[in-house]
Each structure stands twice: as structure tokens, then as C-alpha cells.
Amino acid sequence: MKLSPNKKLDVSEILKGLEHYRPRRKGWTWRKKLKDNKIGPFVYKESSESLKKSIPLPAATYFENIDPQSDLVITTEIASGRFEDDLRRMRMAAWHGADHIMVIRTTGQSHIDGLIEGTPEGIGGIPISRKQIRATRKALDAIEDEVGRAINFHSYVSGVAGPEIAVLFAEEGVNGAHQDPQYNVLYRNINMHRSFVDAAEAKTIMKDAGILQLDGAHNANATAKEAWKVTPELFVQHAINTAYSNAVGMPNDLIALSTVPPTAPPAPKMQYDLPYAVALRELFADYKIRAQQNTRYMESDTMETTITHVLDTLISRMTSTDIQSTITPDEGRNIPWHYNNVAGVNTARQTLMGLDGLMEQVELKKDGSLRENVRELKERAVLFLEEILQKGGYYTAVEQGQFVDQGYFPERKGDGIVRDPQSGDGADTVIAREANYGAPVCSHFGNNIYAQNNNKTCDDYGGCTLCDPSKVQYIDELDAPDSVEKRLEQPLADQAAGILRPEVEKHGDSIVCVTLFVPESPKVAEAAALEMARHMGLKNPEVISRRVMHPAEGSVFEIKGILDVAINIEKLQIPTGEEPLSDKAIEDWVRPRNVQVVAATVGEDEHSVGLHEILDIKHGGIEKYGFQCHDLGTSVPIERVLDMAEETNAQVVLISTIVTHSDIHKQHMLHLHELAKQRGMRKKLILVAGGGQITEQLARQCGMNTGFGHGTTGRDVGSFLVRVLRELEAE
Amino acid sequence: MSCVERPDDFERRRKKLQGMSDEELHHQFWSLVEKIVEPVIEEARSHTTPSIERSILLRMGFSSIEANALVAKILEQNLLGHGAGRLILELAKAKQLSIHETGTALLAGQYWEELPV
Numbered sequence: 001m002k003l004s005p006n007k008k009l010d011v012s013e014i015l016k017g018l019e020h021y022r023p024r025r026k027g028w029t030w031r032k033k034l035k036d037n038k039i040g041p042f043v044y045k046e047s048s049e050s051l052k053k054s055i056p057l058p059a060a061t062y063f064e065n066i067d068p069q070s071d072l073v074i075t076t077e078i079a080s081g082r083f084e085d086d087l088r089r090m091r092m093a094a095w096h097g098a099d100h101i102m103v104i105r106t107t108g109q110s111h112i113d114g115l116i117e118g119t120p121e122g123i124g125g126i127p128i129s130r131k132q133i134r135a136t137r138k139a140l141d142a143i144e145d146e147v148g149r150a151i152n153f154h155s156y157v158s159g160v161a162g163p164e165i166a167v168l169f170a171e172e173g174v175n176g177a178h179q180d181p182q183y184n185v186l187y188r189n190i191n192m193h194r195s196f197v198d199a200a201e202a203k204t205i206m207k208d209a210g211i212l213q214l215d216g217a218h219n220a221n222a223t224a225k226e227a228w229k230v231t232p233e234l235f236v237q238h239a240i241n242t243a244y245s246n247a248v249g250m251p252n253d254l255i256a257l258s259t260v261p262p263t264a265p266p267a268p269k270m271q272y273d274l275p276y277a278v279a280l281r282e283l284f285a286d287y288k289i290r291a292q293q294n295t296r297y298m299e300s301d302t303m304e305t306t307i308t309h310v311l312d313t314l315i316s317r318m319t320s321t322d323i324q325s326t327i328t329p330d331e332g333r334n335i336p337w338h339y340n341n342v343a344g345v346n347t348a349r350q351t352l353m354g355l356d357g358l359m360e361q362v363e364l365k366k367d368g369s370l371r372e373n374v375r376e377l378k379e380r381a382v383l384f385l386e387e388i389l390q391k392g393g394y395y396t397a398v399e400q401g402q403f404v405d406q407g408y409f410p411e412r413k414g415d416g417i418v419r420d421p422q423s424g425d426g427a428d429t430v431i432a433r434e435a436n437y438g439a440p441v442c443s444h445f446g447n448n449i450y451a452q453n454n455n456k457t458c459d460d461y462g463g464c465t466l467c468d469p470s471k472v473q474y475i476d477e478l479d480a481p482d483s484v485e486k487r488l489e490q491p492l493a494d495q496a497a498g499i500l501r502p503e504v505e506k507h508g509d510s511i512v513c514v515t516l517f518v519p520e521s522p523k524v525a526e527a528a529a530l531e532m533a534r535h536m537g538l539k540n541p542e543v544i545s546r547r548v549m550h551p552a553e554g555s556v557f558e559i560k561g562i563l564d565v566a567i568n569i570e571k572l573q574i575p576t577g578e579e580p581l582s583d584k585a586i587e588d589w590v591r592p593r594n595v596q597v598v599a600a601t602v603g604e605d606e607h608s609v610g611l612h613e614i615l616d617i618k619h620g621g622i623e624k625y626g627f628q629c630h631d632l633g634t635s636v637p638i639e640r641v642l643d644m645a646e647e648t649n650a651q652v653v654l655i656s657t658i659v660t661h662s663d664i665h666k667q668h669m670l671h672l673h674e675l676a677k678q679r680g681m682r683k684k685l686i687l688v689a690g691g692g693q694i695t696e697q698l699a700r701q702c703g704m705n706t707g708f709g710h711g712t713t714g715r716d717v718g719s720f721l722v723r724v725l726r727e728l729e730a731e
Numbered sequence: 732m733s734c735v736e737r738p739d740d741f742e743r744r745r746k747k748l749q750g751m752s753d754e755e756l757h758h759q760f761w762s763l764v765e766k767i768v769e770p771v772i773e774e775a776r777s778h779t780t781p782s783i784e785r786s787i788l789l790r791m792g793f794s795s796i797e798a799n800a801l802v803a804k805i806l807e808q809n810l811l812g813h814g815a816g817r818l819i820l821e822l823a824k825a826k827q828l829s830i831h832e833t834g835t836a837l838l839a840g841q842y843w844e845e846l847p848v
Contacts, residue, residue, distance in 0.1 A: 244768050
């Protein structure tokens with residue numbers, strides 16, 4: 001399946017032939033790091049191979065539209081509940097630099113004892129099933145071909161069906177997964193014996209498939225009231241999962257710690273988060289680190305969140321993180337909207353490129369408070385471990401509430417999470433293996449009579465599914481009414497009818513967001529803002545962000561609501577303008593030539609700003625390309641404009657005409673055209689008019705070569721002139 | 732039973748660690764972790780669960796629905812400690828059936844008394 005940048009992802013095509021689709025590779029892929037990588041005018045110290053297709057950062061327009069890529073993998077978490085909508089979001093994120101897509105599971109999947117099949121709709125995530133995974137992997141294969149970089153697909157091997165999900169992921173080419181039995185125990189109340197026994201099998205399957213493992217320690221930050229106080233325990237949680245993984249044979253380079261800088265401003269973030277990150281890097285020097293951005297202390301203000309996330313990313317860069325995980329700036333107020341996934345990815349991309357080469361120039365101090373704090377954290381962690389052993393081991397320590405206590409260990413608040421080793425989901429399901437226990441499959445952990453043979457354990461019956469994928473059993477759907485095929489009916493019908501609606505999450509959701517400042521006290525302003533949104537025609541308006549500018553002077557609100565409007569694409573009037581030439585292309589053509597331009601605001605019109613924007617070098621006007629501009633100023637008669645054109649042997653005349661009463665702007669254009677004709681100058685002159693009410697169509701009707709309205713830049717005008725002049729020169 | 736409240740007595744407790752170099756402290760950290768993990772991994776080596784057994788049947792080519800039903804029945808018969816995969820493989824050999832035919836027969840109620848426990 002091949003994607004074309006100008007065509008939407010065709011979900012029907014993805015679903016076609018899915019029963020035969022096989023992943024083309026297994027295991028995790030890192031970016032190809034490049035040292036001293038020359039891109040445009042710069043040399044990057046910490047970059048990786050560029051993409052074939054991407055959307056650069058907005059400011060790239062000043063730097064030859066370069067899109068350098070950092071050497072860190074960038075993660076985005078995507079799950080709206082409908083995987084078919086998520087695929088489009090994944091494609092957008094990939095174009096903005098994401099190469100690790102994490103798919104969150106639907107609420108409650110942890111407690112489902114077995115695999116889910118088909119494509120039921122999820123809540124807050126996707127019900128992870130073979131069909132959804134296979135379809136997603138197929139889409140990602142096409143997307144990675146389009147952007148030219150491997151995309152790692154990731155989900156969760158947790159809950160009471162861990163080993164089965166691990167098999168599914170290994171068979172279907174999932175590249176990364178969370179696997180941490182402590183997560184089940186602490187946050188899902190799954191029986192601890194069951195969790196750890198299952199985990200050994202799941203980890204064995206994952207390591208043989210080259211799946212990168214993330215642990216679950218970051219959840220302690222997310223749940224603690226004072227997240228910076230659980231840091232000693234976090235080292236312990238990381239270490240238990242890491243040592244357990246090593247014990248089942250998982251190599252160090254497949255073990256990634258999932259960490260989060262614990263605080264956010266106005267907390268003095270660097271005082272707390274930097275020593276923590278340094279201590280983590282040092283204690284776990286042989287392992288990978290995936291740093292997430294802070295979610296614990298985020299409110300509904302997306303700008304505030306973004307700034308915290310920039311600081312998080314700075315810490316990642318200072319402590320040699322391997323994966324930068326992003327959090328959408330709107331996660332504090334709703335299930336992420338798709339353009340906010342892109343915003344989150346761009347926060348990481350922009351920050352990392354800005355920080356390129358930082359650690360070549362600065363270093364962390366080898367003494368002082370940083371080292372003292374790092375040492376203290378490590379010692380507190382060692383004391384935590386000692387206490388686990390004193391209590392009689394991991395299970396008793398959990399039973400006695402040693403984990404997720406709000407105290408800064410060894411301080412204790414007595415409010416830790418308490419779990420009984422004999423209860424929880426899946427209690428009494430751990431069964432001792434008999435002496436003749438056997439499991440005739442690959443990637444099995446522990447006692448097994450078949451492992452004593454010299455042959456592969458699955459040779460007796462021609463190979464297991466990990467050796468012979470043709471044996472994998474594919475189930476399409478179990479519940480047809482709750483399936484992707486059913487859900488696609490509406491989007492396909494809309495597409496066929498050429499109907500468009502706004503969306504933030506799912507096809508046709510029609511949600512829009514407006515920003516309003518209301519100059520009143522907060523409560524009055526909020527009521528007024530909602531009323532204004534209703535007047536705009538928004539249904540169910542809801543304030544999703546409020547920020548007081550001043551208790552009496554006003555507040556700013558973001559309001560979401562449903563804009564129930566279906567636009568028919570065929571009835572749209574779409575301008576057919578072409579993309580302007582690049583700054584460089586314009587300058588390269590103009591500079592060696594002597595192109596004379598006469599410009600003026602004509603008639604009795606004192607508006608000079610518009611023309612300045614187009615001409616002046618300091619406003620980004622066309623002078624910067626090497627056009628020789630003669631600005632005659634304001635209220636200039638048409639005759640005078642043409643006199644000057646004659647004198648300077650100009651090829652271009654730009655007139656600005658802002659005043660429009662009695663259609664005076666039209667008369668100016670017609671007059672210019674007619675007079676130039678009378679004087680025999682029209683053919684050698686390019687006549688261009690600009691102004692608030694000018695359109696290309698109107699200007700042409702009035703004899704101009706073209707016209708420009710609001711929002712025009714020097715580049716637009718320069719580009720137009722070069723295109724026409726090039727043609728004239730060719731003739 | 733929850734942990735009782737305790738003030739931060741870190742300064743007192745850290746005394747025994749302060750003489751250690753960073754390297755020695757790291758070593759201490761990891762050797763303690765290994766001691767914690769050891770008994771836990773031993774349990775995993777010598778025990779199984781319904782999910783592990785279902786994952787084995789998936790790898791032997793059964794669908795998730797078949798694997799669920801087979802493991803549930805084997806558990807009912809108190810035979811899971813022998814390994815669902817081994818029971819089916821050895822029965823298949825004895826009956827000269829394919830793995831899948833054997834599983835289907837068991838699901839139809841056949842051969843249960845002939846399982847090689």
C-alpha cells in the first residue's frame with residue numbers, strides 16, 4: 001500500500017486483505033544518529049537522518065525550510081477510542097517528527113482475562129485486538145514509507161492477560177511495550193503472584209521479538225500528591241522491574257526506564273528534577289531512558305503546560321535521554337485532540353533542535369548542591385531497598401504499605417498502597433508446575449521438559465506461530481454492529497457526498513474551539529463568554545480554559561462547542577493561487593538583474609503602511625531581493641507615477657489604493673492601465689495594485705496584471721514579479 | 732496493615748552509607764535489588780497461570796477463543812500443572828492427529844480420560 005501526500009488515508013484499503021497481512025519487521029528501531037550534520041546554513045551536533053516528507057517548524061521559512069531531526073526518538077500517545085480515526089492522527093504526527101506511537105488501551109482491558117477480538121469502540125483508548133493492531137501496523141508501514149523513517153508502534157503488556165498480549169505483539173510486529181508487574185499490583189489490584197509469574201513469560205516473549213520494554217514507575221509520580229517525594233521509591237521500582245527483566249534474559253538495550261521530571265513551575269523545577277534525572281542516569285547507566293513530560297501538575301492552560309514540557313525536554317537533553325515522550329498540551333482538560341498531539345510533538349522537536357550542541361558547551365557541576373542532592377537520592381533509595389528485605393521481601397513490603405507512601409523515604413506518612421498477596425484480581429490462579437510440565441513453544445520461561453531437548457521446542461509439530469506465522473489464527477469480528485466496518489459507513493457516505501465538518505478527535509465530531517476575552521469580572525465574563533459562543537451558533541458551549549487577566553478588567557476563555565455545519569466541498573470557491581517562490585529563488589533571479597520598480601499610494605490617499613510592508617527591507621519587503629524601488633509616497637497622481645516609470649526605465653509599477661468610496665480604487669486602476677496604453681508603455685510594464693479591497697480578479701478586470709489584498713507579503717509580490725519577468729525574458 | 736508514620740530520620744540512617752564511594756553505593760543498590768528479585772523469579776520458574784497456558788496454545792496455532800475454552804477445561808480438571816501444551820501435543824502424538832484436530836476433539840469432549848498426565 002502506497003500513500004500519496006495529496007490523498008487521504010484510505011481505511012477501507014487498509015482493511016482489505018488484512019487476514020493475510022504480515023509485519024515486515026520485528027523489534028525496535030532507533031534513529032540513525034549523525035554527527036556534524038550539515039543542513040541548510042547550519043551544522044548539527046545531535047541530529048539524525050532527515051525525513052523524505054515532513055512539515056518543518058514554522059520559523060524554518062527563514063532558514064531555507066530545513067527540517068532537522070533530533071537524535072532522540074519522539075513519542076506521542078494516541079487513542080481516541082476509534083483506531084480508524086487514530087490512523088490519520090498518526091500520519092499527521094509522523095509528518096511532524098514522531099517515530100514512536102503509543103496506543104493506549106481502553107478502560108478496563110487490564111481486567112479482561114484473555115484477548116479481545118474484532119474492532120469494538122473503546123473508551124479513553126483502544127480495545128487492543130489482533131485486527132486493530134494489524135490494521136494499525138499496516139497503516140504505519142505505509143506512513144513510514146511516506147515519511148522515510150521507521151515508526152515504532154507501542155502498546156501495553158499489562159493486566160491479567162500479559163503473556164497472551166505479548167504473543168500477539170510478537171506475532172504482529174509491535175515494536176515497544178510497557179511491561180511492569182508492579183503496575184498491575186499497585187494500580188490495578190491484580191494479584192501480585194499472578195502478575196510476577198505472568199511477567200516472566202511476557203518478558204521472555206518480548207525480548208525474543210526485540211520489543212523495547214518500558215516500565216511503569218512513572219505512574220507513582222502521576223498519583224502522588226507531592227510527586228518529588230516519591231523519587232527514592234522510583235529508583236526502586238525501576239530497579240525491580242529492570243533486575244527482573246535481566247533475570248529472565250532480557251538484554252540491557254531492550255530495557256527502558258519510564259521516567260518523568262516530577263515537578264512543574266512555579267516549583268523550582270531544576271532544584272528537584274535535575275538531581276533526580278542525574279541520579280537516575282548514573283544508577284542505570286547501562287539502560288535506556290524514556291523521559292515523559294510532566295502530567296501531574298498541569299491545568300487547562302496549554303501555554304503553561306507547553307513551557308513545563310520545554311523544561312522537561314531540557315532535562316532530557318542534559319541527562320542523555322534516549323526517547324522523548326510527549327504529552328499533549330490539552331491533556332489537562334480533555335482527551336487529547338489530534339492537533340494537540342502534533343503540538344506536543346513539535347514542543348519536543350523545536351526544543352531539541354534549539355538545544356542542539358548544548359552539552360558540548362556546558363557541563364553539570366561536579367560539586368556543590370547538585371552532587372549532594374544526587375547522592376542523597378541514591379542513599380534514600382538504598383535505604384528503601386534495605387527496608388524491603390528487612391520486612392521479608394517484596395510481597396510483604398507491599399502488604400505493609402511500603403510503596404507509594406507520600407513521605408520522603410525514610411519518612412513515612414502511613415498512606416502507602418496496601419495489597420494482600422493472597423487477593424486481588426486473578427488470586428489463586430498461580431499453579432505449581434508438575435515434574436513433567438511441558439510447553440512445546442519458543443520464548444517460554446522456566447521449567448519445561450521440552451527445553452531439555454537439543455532441538456527447538458516446537459519441532460515436534462512443525463513449529464509454533466513465532467517460527468511459522470502462517471499458523472496464526474486471525475479472527476475478523478465477533479460483534480458486527482460494533483465494528484470498524486459499521487463505523488465507517490458515515491465517513492464514507494460523507495466523503496462520497498463531498499461533505500466536510502470540523503473535527504478535533506473523531507470523524508464528524510464537529511467540535512470547534514474559540515478564544516474570547518471579555519472585559520468584566522470573572523463570573524460575569526464567563527457567563528457572557530458562553531452566551532457569545534451561543535450567538536456564534538455553537539451548541540453545548542463549554543469553557544475549557546479560563547485565565548484571569550485582572551479581577552476587574554477581564555478574563556480570557558477558550559470555549560469548545562459543536563458547530564453543526566456541513567460544508568459541501570463542490571460549492572466552495574477555492575482560489576487557484578500557486579505557492580510563492582522561495583526567498584532564495586527570488587533573490588537569485590533579481591539580484592544580478594537591474595529591475596526598476598516604481599511605487600506609490602495613488603489618488604488622494606495618505607495610507608502609506610500597506611506599501612511599506614511590501615517594499616521596505618525592514619518589513620520583509622521586496623527591496624531585500626535586490627529590486628530597485630522608487631517610492632513616490634502618498635497621494636500621488638497617476639501621471640506622476642508613469643513619468644517616473646519612464647525616467648527610470650522601470651519594468652514594474654506598484655500602486656496602493658486603500659480608499660474605496662465611489663469605487664475610486666477601480667477608477668485608479670483603470671486610469672493607470674489606459675494612460676499607460678496611451679503613452680505606449682503598457683506592454684513593457686507590469687502593473688500591480690494592492691489594497692484592502694483589492695482581489696486578483698478585480699485588479700485584472702481593471703486592466704492590472706494582478707492585484708493583492710490583505711495579508712500579502714513581500715514574498716508574494718516578489719514571487720509574482722519574478723515569474724512574470726522570467727516569462728518575458730524567455731520571450 | 733499499613734506502615735506507621737515515621738519522621739524523616741535520613742541523617743541518622745545514612746551514616747553507614749556515607750563512607751561508601753559512589754561506585755560502592757551503586758554496587759550496594761544493585762546487590763540489594765537482586766536479593767529482592769531472586770525469590771520472585773524462582774516462583775515464576777516453577778509455576779504457571781491460565782494466561783501463560785493460553786499464550787502457549789496461541790503459539791501452537793489455536794485461536795484466542797479455542798485457547799480460552801481449552802485452558803478453562805484443563806483447569807477444571809486440575810491438570811494445568813502438567814502444561815496445556817504438553818497435554819495436547821502428547822495426545823496428538825498418541826492419536827496421530829494434528830495439534831489442531833486434537834484441540835478440537837478435546838473441545839468436543841473426546842479423549843479427556845486418555846490425556847497423558
